[in-house]
Amino acid sequence: MKIFKVLILILCCISGVHTQDSIVIANITAIPLHINKVYKNVDVEIIEGFVSRISDHKGFEEIPDTYLTIDGTGKFLIPSFGDAHGHLPDSNRLELYGLMQLAHGVTSVRSMRGKEWHIKHRNRYSPTPTYYLGSPPVSRRQSYSAEKIDSLGKIYGEAGFDFVKVLSVADSSTFYSWVKSCLDHNLFLAGHCPRNIGPFRAAETMMFASIEHLSGVLQVSSLDELYRVIEMTKDRSVFHCPTMDWYFTGQVIEDTLANKPGLQYIATEKLNTWEEKVDEYYKESTSESRETSRAKEKANFDVRLGYLKLIYENGGLTVVSPDASGIYGVPGFDYQRELQHFSTAGIPPRDILTAASLNYAKMTERKQFPSWGTIKVGSRANLLILTANPLENINAVDYIETIIISGEVLSRTSILEKMDRLNQSLKGG
Numbered sequence: 001m002k003i004f005k006v007l008i009l010i011l012c013c014i015s016g017v018h019t020q021d022s023i024v025i026a027n028i029t030a031i032p033l034h035i036n037k038v039y040k041n042v043d044v045e046i047i048e049g050f051v052s053r054i055s056d057h058k059g060f061e062e063i064p065d066t067y068l069t070i071d072g073t074g075k076f077l078i079p080s081f082g083d084a085h086g087h088l089p090d091s092n093r094l095e096l097y098g099l100m101q102l103a104h105g106v107t108s109v110r111s112m113r114g115k116e117w118h119i120k121h122r123n124r125y126s127p128t129p130t131y132y133l134g135s136p137p138v139s140r141r142q143s144y145s146a147e148k149i150d151s152l153g154k155i156y157g158e159a160g161f162d163f164v165k166v167l168s169v170a171d172s173s174t175f176y177s178w179v180k181s182c183l184d185h186n187l188f189l190a191g192h193c194p195r196n197i198g199p200f201r202a203a204e205t206m207m208f209a210s211i212e213h214l215s216g217v218l219q220v221s222s223l224d225e226l227y228r229v230i231e232m233t234k235d236r237s238v239f240h241c242p243t244m245d246w247y248f249t250g251q252v253i254e255d256t257l258a259n260k261p262g263l264q265y266i267a268t269e270k271l272n273t274w275e276e277k278v279d280e281y282y283k284e285s286t287s288e289s290r291e292t293s294r295a296k297e298k299a300n301f302d303v304r305l306g307y308l309k310l311i312y313e314n315g316g317l318t319v320v321s322p323d324a325s326g327i328y329g330v331p332g333f334d335y336q337r338e339l340q341h342f343s344t345a346g347i348p349p350r351d352i353l354t355a356a357s358l359n360y361a362k363m364t365e366r367k368q369f370p371s372w373g374t375i376k377v378g379s380r381a382n383l384l385i386l387t388a389n390p391l392e393n394i395n396a397v398d399y400i401e402t403i404i405i406s407g408e409v410l411s412r413t414s415i416l417e418k419m420d421r422l423n424q425s426l427k428g429g
């Protein structure tokens with residue numbers, strides 16, 4: 001039995017993937033997030049993908065042989081992350097995209113620009129993050145009848161999309177037709193807060209799951225109104241997804257951007273397009289004008305930091321995404337910087353982690369007690385093992401050692417190796 005177990009462990013270590021029905025992460029410090037507590041030196045048991053027990057560690061010899069044991073001594077266990085504003089790549093790059101996210105602790109991605117093929121491919125690869133899929137976007141250019149909107153909602157719902165992505169709407173009757181269609185076809189809305197609707201009416205519907213890019217709070221004209229928006233969105237469980245990193249890029253020198261970590265995993269054609277854009281920009285600007293532009297971008301970014309801080313201080317709900325779709329955006333890799341922006345806004349580490357996991361799980365599951373985003377008995381084992389304490393410094397999220405998704409144990413090293421292999425084959429190496 002012992003020899004058999006050792007053999008299995010060796011085989012698992014070679015592949016970097018452990019799948020076993022019973023797992024115990026032993027002697028670890030667990031940060032559960034749904035309560036303001038830290039469990040020190042505990043054993044967290046996982047059975048068939050769910051946390052089944054959390055108990056004080058009594059020694060490794062107490063753990064039954066039938067368990068896969070992970071030594072958590074000196075390490076930290078937190079719920080894994082959700083990327084609330086992802087843009088999926090072309091289908092041939094989806095597997096790599098998923099691994100880039102997993103390697104950075106992101107086990108669920110909400111896709112913000114839907115294409116039909118997403119439905120078919122959402123479970124194609126293993127391991128993969130869970131994809132939470134938005135429909136093709138609604139924009140003000142579409143002036144559809146209520147019947148047409150009802151039939152589109154029916155198509156999206158039956159196809160398997162989870163929500164309808166809003167960029168803008170033609171008018172309020174179109175907006176309310178979408179609200180009704182979503183209600184009838186088990187969908188909800190998320191996206192930019194349409195200017196002709198405003199944050200109050202959007203939140204009031206109870207169908208708007210999240211407002212992207214701070215587009216709700218940026219529409220107010222007074223501080224008093226701002227507080228009321230925060231209050232109303234909080235009451236109606238509308239999450240703010242500020243996508244800070246997308247706005248951060250403008251203040252960074254282009255050379256620095258071109259050396260960002262993870263760019264080697266981006267398609268060569270895309271990298272070339274970015275380079276050309278930068279070249280063009282350099283041709284038509286001077287070093288002085290670039291400096292002025294960077295200063296302006298920084299000032300705008302600082303204003304956004306201020307809004308994020310106000311949302312946080314007034315109890316508003318936030319979720320996390322770098323929106324790595326802009327120039328030199330790198331999915332997964334940019335996620336950690338987004339967490340740092342939350343920290344720069346003055347949000348303490350525990351609340352940043354809550355936004356990254358528990359809030360995301362609540363938003364996508366639309367429940368007060370979602371199935372993951374916490375460490376408690378009965379919750380889905382979507383977890384991360386870190387070698388540094390994230391409550392001391394949010395940058396500890398750079399030290400992810402192990403990613404557990406629905407009880408499947410993945411070493412970060414094995415994911416990185418798989419990414420390299422896949423990247424080589426995509427680049428024709």
Ligand SMILES: [Zn+2]
Nearest residue numbers: 085112323325
């Ligand atoms: Zn976006």
